[in-house]
Amino acid sequence: MKEKIYVQTKAVMEEMGEKANLQKGNIFVVGCSTSEVIGAKIGTNSSPEVAQVLFEALHDYAKEKGIYLAIQCCEHLNRAIVIEKEAVPYMETVNVVPQPKAGGSLATAAYHGFVNPVVVEEIKADAGIDIGSTLIGMHLKKVAVPVRLVQNTIGEAIVVAARTRPKFIGGVRAVYDQGLL
Secondary structure, three states, rough: OOHHHHHHHHHHHHHHHOOOOOOOOOOEEEOOOOOHOOOOOOOOOOOHHHHHHHHHHHHHHHHHOEEEEEEOHHHHHHEEEEEEHHHHHHHHOOOOOOEOOOHHHHHHHHHOOOOEEEEEEEOOOOEEEEEEEOOOOEEEEEEEEEEOOOOEEEEEEEEEEEEEOOOOOOOOOHHHHHOOO
């Protein structure tokens, strides 16, 4: 099962990278319920082992493409974000270390897997995925656009994806005239 989860996660990331046009330096937020990945109800069966596999696939892709991963904690930590300090050098950090049942297994894996992890209350990411209904929307930039994935599951969890785009300013007519809608 672990190999399948790695392969599916890597496939999701490759598809997202292409469809969301991820660029070096972009921030990519991930929310995840490992319980959902293994077929249980969110918050009922946290799996550090599954989280480690997910983190490895996500981190391998991020390193390869030069993007920053932002891993969302669970609601017990108010959906705070674990991220490399390099990505957010001037942001105020919070004093917490995620644990599998207080922050979530994936956030815990990220905290221990990143080179110089910090936890921040919020982020404005360029794109992201939600693995198992964890609700990442609060951590995306203002205009989120759904991305329909062919690989839309990891394990038993449904994956929902989004990218962001700059706001259109100047009225709807100007946007239509430019062929942007």
